[in-house]
Every structure is written in C-alpha cells, then in structure tokens.
Amino acid sequence: MLIWLEDLRLNAELTGPATAPPLVLIHGLGQDLHLWDGLTLPTRTLRLDLRGHGATDTPPPPYSLGTLIRDVERLMTHFALKDAVVLGAGEGGLIAQGLAAKRLDLVRALVLTGSATRFANPSTWETRLARLKAGGPDLDAECAQLLGPRWKASPVLEAVRATLGSTRRDGWHGVASAVATADLYQTTATLQLPTLVLAGADDRKTPPDLQRELSDLIAGSSFQLLPGGSHLSMLTQPEAFNQALTGFLTRIAHA
Numbered sequence: 449m450l451i452w453l454e455d456l457r458l459n460a461e462l463t464g465p466a467t468a469p470p471l472v473l474i475h476g477l478g479q480d481l482h483l484w485d486g487l488t489l490p491t492r493t494l495r496l497d498l499r500g501h502g503a504t505d506t507p508p509p510p511y512s513l514g515t516l517i518r519d520v521e522r523l524m525t526h527f528a529l530k531d532a533v534v535l536g537a538g539e540g541g542l543i544a545q546g547l548a549a550k551r552l553d554l555v556r557a558l559v560l561t562g563s564a565t566r567f568a569n570p571s572t573w574e575t576r577l578a579r580l581k582a583g584g585p586d587l588d589a590e591c592a593q594l595l596g597p598r599w600k601a602s603p604v605l606e607a608v609r610a611t612l613g614s615t616r617r618d619g620w621h622g623v624a625s626a627v628a629t630a631d632l633y634q635t636t637a638t639l640q641l642p643t644l645v646l647a648g649a650d651d652r653k654t655p656p657d658l659q660r661e662l663s664d665l666i667a668g669s670s671f672q673l674l675p676g677g678s679h680l681s682m683l684t685q686p687e688a689f690n691q692a693l694t695g696f697l698t699r700i701a702h703a
Contacts, residue, residue: 476538500619648677
C-alpha cells in the first residue's frame with residue numbers, strides 16, 4: 449500500500465496479528481520489500497520500500513542518511529508501532545542503527561545482517577557514485593557481491609538481478625550518496641539493547657570479520673555465523689536465516 453507522508457508516497461506492507469509484537473524490515477541498496485518474502489514469523493511485520501526503490505516515490509538525489517531514518521520513523525508513527533525489533537540488511541542496517549540511536553522508544557532490539565557502521569571509504573564511493581550517475585550499476589558485479597562465490601549458479605540469481613535492474617537510477621544514486629558519507633561508529637558504540645548480528649560466512653560485500661566487529665561494538669549484542677550464507681542469506685539460506693531470527697525473537701520474548 450502507498451502511505452502518503454507530507455512529502456513522499458512510501459510503499460509499505462503491514463501483516464500479521466494486530467496484537468503480535470512488531471518487527472520492522474529494512475532492505476539495502478538496490479533491493480525492495482520483496483527481499484523478505486521468504487520469512488515466516490509470528491510478528492506484526494512492517495516492510496517497506498526505501499525512497500527511490502520499489503514502488504516508493506523517487507525524489508531527486510542525493511539523499512541523506514537522516515532523511516532515510518526519518519522516513520522509517522514516520523512510517524512507524526503512522527502505524528503506531530513502538531518497542532519494535534528492527535531488522536536492517538546491508539545499508540538498511542545503517543538506517544536501523546541510526547533509528548535506534550534516535551528513537552529508543554520505537555526500537556526495542558536490533559537484528560543486523562550484512563551490515564557495518566560504515567561501508568567503504570570516501571574515495572571508493574566517489575568512484576561508485578560517478579559510475580551510478582553516468583551508467584547505472586554493474587549488475588554482474590552487484591550480484592557477485594550479494595550472492596557470494598557461487599553466484600552464477602544461485603537459484604535466486606535471476607530474481608535478484610531483476611530487482612537490481614528495476615531499481616531506478618536516481619534511487620541507486622540517492623541511497624548510495626546517503627551511505628557514502630555515513631560513519632556511525634561513535635553513535636552505534638553508545639547503543640545498549642538486545643542485538644543479533646547475523647553474518648553469512650560467504651558474504652563478499654561485508655565480510656564476517658567486519659560484522660563481528662559491529663557486534664563487539666554494541667553492548668548486549670550476539671554474533672551468529674550462517675555457514676554458506678551470502679550477503680543476502682535471507683534469500684540463499686532462508687531456512688537457516690528464519691531459524692536464527694526466530695530463535696533470537698524467542699530469546700528476547702518478542703514472539
């Protein structure tokens with residue numbers, strides 16, 4: 449459904465029993481809310497398309513991380529969701545971390561997968577932003593990073609490629625520009641809340657060691673490695689991902 453905010457039509461889906469505890473799902477760069485289609489959870493689940501992605505509007509880039517955080521914050525307020533577990537994948541994990549630091553009344557716990565406190569260095573992003581602006585993403589390179597060393601044989605390759613290819617160029621550029629300058633190390637280090645960092649062992653985009661460092665930074669965090677998992681383990685290892693996520697929700701009495 450399209451939710452009309454004051455400056456943006458934001459696409460979102462809210463499913464599950466109204467009395468169940470809330471879970472908010474935030475995808476990463478080039479993805480959309482269908483990233484989470486394989487999850488089966490006993491929660492009140494809100495998933496959304498970031499601006500410039502999926503069916504959400506595409507304002508002119510660049511975007512800021514604060515704007516992306518504010519979009520999720522406004523959406524949760526629209527649906528009156530509080531004390532939620534927020535799950536962020538990849539760049540969506542930056543949004544989740546920022547939201548938790550800003551609004552602890554909205555965020556009870558975090559799940560971060562394929563995420564970090566920052567992605568690459570400014571010079572790397574300058575090159576990538578120029579390429580995205582001029583010609584769009586290199587879909588082969590993106591799929592290789594997202595799906596791991598056996599990406600060409602992945603059964604989800606065509607679906608992932610289709611999603612990446614359908615994401616509008618301004619959306620790529622807008623969210624990438626927000627991530628390029630983001631460094632949440634000091635902010636995330638202040639967090640003290642239940643957190644699961646769920647890393648794919650074959651994640652090429654955000655190596656497991658980097659994700660373990662993220663886990664070590666947050667008081668109350670636990671780290672779990674998914675053998676054979678990719679950056680998008682919810683697609684390539686759906687059963688293991690579901691099991692790990694459900695186990696965490698059960699441990700914190702959120703299921």
